[in-house]
Amino acid sequence: MGPVHLSDTRAQVVKRLVDMLREAHSRGARLVVFPELALTTFFPRYWMTEAEAVERFFEKEMPNRQVQPLFDAARELGVGFYLGYAEITAEGRRFNTSIMVDSSGAIVGKYRKIHLPGHADHKPEAPFQHLEKKFFEVGDMGFRVYDVDGVKTGMCLCNDRRWPETYRVLALQSAELVVLGYNTPSLNIHWNEPVHLRTSTHLISLMANAYQNAVWVAAAAKCGAEDGFHMIGSSAIVAPTGELVARSVTEDDEVVVAHADLAIGDNFREHVFNFAKHRAPEHYRLIVERVGAGEPIA
Amino acid sequence: MGPVHLSDTRAQVVKRLVDMLREAHSRGARLVVFPELALTTFFPRYWMTEAEAVERFFEKEMPNRQVQPLFDAARELGVGFYLGYAEITAEGRRFNTSIMVDSSGAIVGKYRKIHLPGHADHKPEAPFQHLEKKFFEVGDMGFRVYDVDGVKTGMCLCNDRRWPETYRVLALQSAELVVLGYNTPSLNIHWNEPVHLRTSTHLISLMANAYQNAVWVAAAAKCGAEDGFHMIGSSAIVAPTGELVARSVTEDDEVVVAHADLAIGDNFREHVFNFAKHRAPEHYRLIVERVGAGEPIA
Numbered sequence: 362m363g364p365v366h367l368s369d370t371r372a373q374v375v376k377r378l379v380d381m382l383r384e385a386h387s388r389g390a391r392l393v394v395f396p397e398l399a400l401t402t403f404f405p406r407y408w409m410t411e412a413e414a415v416e417r418f419f420e421k422e423m424p425n426r427q428v429q430p431l432f433d434a435a436r437e438l439g440v441g442f443y444l445g446y447a448e449i450t451a452e453g454r455r456f457n458t459s460i461m462v463d464s465s466g467a468i469v470g471k472y473r474k475i476h477l478p479g480h481a482d483h484k485p486e487a488p489f490q491h492l493e494k495k496f497f498e499v500g501d502m503g504f505r506v507y508d509v510d511g512v513k514t515g516m517c518l519c520n521d522r523r524w525p526e527t528y529r530v531l532a533l534q535s536a537e538l539v540v541l542g543y544n545t546p547s548l549n550i551h552w553n554e555p556v557h558l559r560t561s562t563h564l565i566s567l568m569a570n571a572y573q574n575a576v577w578v579a580a581a582a583k584c585g586a587e588d589g590f591h592m593i594g595s596s597a598i599v600a601p602t603g604e605l606v607a608r609s610v611t612e613d614d615e616v617v618v619a620h621a622d623l624a625i626g627d628n629f630r631e632h633v634f635n636f637a638k639h640r641a642p643e644h645y646r647l648i649v650e651r652v653g654a655g656e657p658i659a
Numbered sequence: 660m661g662p663v664h665l666s667d668t669r670a671q672v673v674k675r676l677v678d679m680l681r682e683a684h685s686r687g688a689r690l691v692v693f694p695e696l697a698l699t700t701f702f703p704r705y706w707m708t709e710a711e712a713v714e715r716f717f718e719k720e721m722p723n724r725q726v727q728p729l730f731d732a733a734r735e736l737g738v739g740f741y742l743g744y745a746e747i748t749a750e751g752r753r754f755n756t757s758i759m760v761d762s763s764g765a766i767v768g769k770y771r772k773i774h775l776p777g778h779a780d781h782k783p784e785a786p787f788q789h790l791e792k793k794f795f796e797v798g799d800m801g802f803r804v805y806d807v808d809g810v811k812t813g814m815c816l817c818n819d820r821r822w823p824e825t826y827r828v829l830a831l832q833s834a835e836l837v838v839l840g841y842n843t844p845s846l847n848i849h850w851n852e853p854v855h856l857r858t859s860t861h862l863i864s865l866m867a868n869a870y871q872n873a874v875w876v877a878a879a880a881k882c883g884a885e886d887g888f889h890m891i892g893s894s895a896i897v898a899p900t901g902e903l904v905a906r907s908v909t910e911d912d913e914v915v916v917a918h919a920d921l922a923i924g925d926n927f928r929e930h931v932f933n934f935a936k937h938r939a940p941e942h943y944r945l946i947v948e949r950v951g952a953g954e955p956i957a
Contacts, residue, residue, distance in 0.1 A: 475939050478931065503942045506955040513955070523931065525823035525871055526943045533945045534955040551930040555900075562870050562901045569867030572860050573823055602853075603860045630952070632849040633776065633821065637951025641773050644801045645824045647831045649947050653935025654928070657804040657811070657832040 363613035397445035397542035436466030470507030473500030519543035532574035572603030575629035661911035695743035695840035734764030768805030771798030817841035830872035870901030873927035899924035
């Protein structure tokens with residue numbers, strides 16, 4: 362998905378999403394993955410109050426009047442979708458959220474982002490902010506797998522894709538497919554990270570975790586420059602073989618499609634990654650007993 | 660390391676190891692990583708009794724008379740090394756083991772392989788066996804990090820490198836470097852896996868896990884054909900950026916060297932993979948609560 366600028370309206374954005382849904386359907390797709398915070402610009406790059414962010418960028422209901430055309434198109438075409446958006450609950454809690462919508466247009470799953478990157482404080486010297494830790498709470502629903510039109514589908518969002526725990530918790534629930542949206546700035550505001558690494562580490566994370574969990578992974582980005590702030594794009598579909606089978610190449614709205622044979626994961630699940638035969642959780646305990654890194658165990 | 664045939668003696672093998680240690684030292688290396696089961700052929704490919712395997716392929720002591728020249732060379736040159744071998748304990752327990760030896764020639768760490776691949780039964784119809792589950796117990800020491808000449812070094816072996824839990828448990832102990840040896844047959848005896856995947860999944864596993872844990876990874880294989888059984892080779896050194904910085908290209912003994920600036924991991928540890936800031940173990944519990952994959956959590 363190309364950039365969404367501050368001046369773009371929800372109606373304009375939803376029209377683009379519907380157009381891409383229709384194109385995907387015309388090319389045989391049965392499920393479409395849209396980006397994180399797909400309805401607005403990636404607003405955590407701007408310093409503002411929480412109240413202003415909620416007013417401008419958060420959704421109180423889903424679907425709502427503005428997004429309804431996307432749900433209608435999904436039902437009309439019989440195509441499911443994944444969509445990321447900023448959620449404000451009735452209690453005023455704020456999450457970076459995604460939903461799964463099945464081919465009948467019904468919401469069948471929700472995820473609230475757990476690995477929130479960035480910071481909560483104002484960094485006026487930085488070229489832009491990354492305020493996910495200010496605008497969002499850590500998700501409270503865990504990593505869940507949903508039956509979406511018969512496919513065991515796990516969800517995550519953006520930075521989650523760089524954390525192996527994400528995929529493992531989903532694979533331990535027998536996920537066959539992991540879907541995610543993301544927005545990754547091309548510049549790292551914390552240190553002078555070579556730009557190419559932002560893309561290469563994105564791709565190797567998808568590839569290795571797809572393979573190591575015998576799942577398909579479909580990851581959809583916003584790309585291009587939103588009001589001058591460039592993102593890496595590089596939406597990708599990866600097979601359980603760890604192979605990149607489709608990726609975007611433009612800086613604008615673009616549909617990439619792959620035929621995902623779910624059975625490709627079976628050989629990996631039955632042999633090299635037969636978890637029941639080979640895993641040894643008694644030796645993994647530090648993964649849950651520690652948050653940060655510490656001393657070697659004696 | 661090139662092939663070790665059934666007819667090769669320990670003395671012949673150790674001479675090759677010493678030659679590679681000397682070449683590595685001449686090229687500036689301070690630590691050398693040798694393969695898994697480096698002293699013998701990869702004997703789990705052959706059906707035999709446990710007693711016969713112990714007699715022919717296991718080490719009762721380490722160092723022993725035959726391996727002592729390698730320890731002597733390490734001390735002489737001031738170069739540490741990692742070495743894999745088959746261990747039989749005084750109680751008769753059998754492990755697929757590796758050790759860390761520091762630059763004084765002292766053993767400063769030991770690891771016993773946890774993720775044993777393959778099977779324990781005889782598969783006479785297969786072109787060869789993969790009997791690690793017959794010849795070895797699951798390791799009983801966990802994944803440990805040792806101070807090796809001032810470098811926080813974690814160890815694992817072969818199939819462990821395809822399991823993200825391995826690296827994470829080591830990174831949670833502040834590992835800066837993960838070293839491992841392996842023997843990977845080019846053919847998969849369980850299903851008709853495309854040969855190229857054996858190598859590509861090896862490399863993406865090293866690259867993604869190095870990156871996701873901000874560690875250097877050095878992985879050393881046996882390569883070429885041992886008595887006609889070909890292995891993938893592809894020894895590799897990977898930086899915390901996820902970048903492959905050195906790899907072997909021949910089918911015989913070959914030394915590849917990289918200058919591993921440990922500080923490269925710092926930016927990743929301080930920002931994107933600042934575990935203390937970003938990890939959420941309350942959402943990772945399935946990793947230790949389940950062995951095999953099960954139903955989605957409600």
